[in-house]
Amino acid sequence: MHSLYVSSFTIRLATRDDLDVIIKIRQEASLRLKHDGVNQWQGEEPSKKTFLYDIEKKYAYVIEKDHHIISMASLCLEFESAYQTLVDDSVSSLTIHRIAVSNEAFGQNITNIWFEFFEEQAKIHKRKRIYIDTHADNFRMLxxxxxYQYLYVGLFEFKHLPDPQRYLFMKTILS
Structure with a gap:
């Protein structure tokens, strides 16, 4: 899946040329989280290296409006190993990571576009479940x-993060 046109928005795979804008959006989202009292994205992670990895693995997507990037997210078709203690990794799934919206597009329901896209990709790739995790204090994402009717699965930890606890959520996709 290389690009999708939705209304006046385009969703496409991110490229290395998008990295500076992705980092800027990450910084804007980090400041919003800090303002909300959420201790997520307050350190180095997700780092430039993380976003480069996502781009190289073709996980990173952007939403453009009028050829201007306004949002980014990562969509992995592989199972997230950190979830193994909570869910069955034999069920086909995809995982959502790192959703962020630029300041200019914040409050414009851009996440509606993302969540429709995620469900469409699950169907295209014949995945039965979508997983996403978030920080316990991230009330906007919760x-x-x-x-979007995601069900709470449980608490787990990303051991490499300074504030490692995350809530895992899941949605079952019907064919």
Whole structure:
């Protein structure tokens, strides 16, 4: 899947040329999280190296409006090994990571586009489940996950992060 046109928005795979804009959006999102009192994205992670990896593995996507990047997210078709203690890795799934929206597009329901895209990709790739995790204090993401009917699975840790606890959510996709 290389690009998808939705209304006046285009979703496409990110390239190395997009990295500076992706980092800027990450910084904007980090400041919003800090303002909200959320200790997520307050350190080095996700780092430039993480975003480069996502781009190289073709996990990183961007949303453009009028040829201007306004949001980014990573969509992995592989199972996230950190979830193994909570879920069955034999069920075909995809994993969402690192959703962020630019300041200019914040509040414009860009996440609606992302969540429709994620479900469409699950169907295209014949995945039965979508997984996403978030920080326990990230009330904006927790509200979105409820809105899109994701079910709470449990608590786990990303051991490499300074504040490692995350909530895992899942949505089952019907063919």
């Amino acid at each position: 509200n979105l996950l409820r809105k």
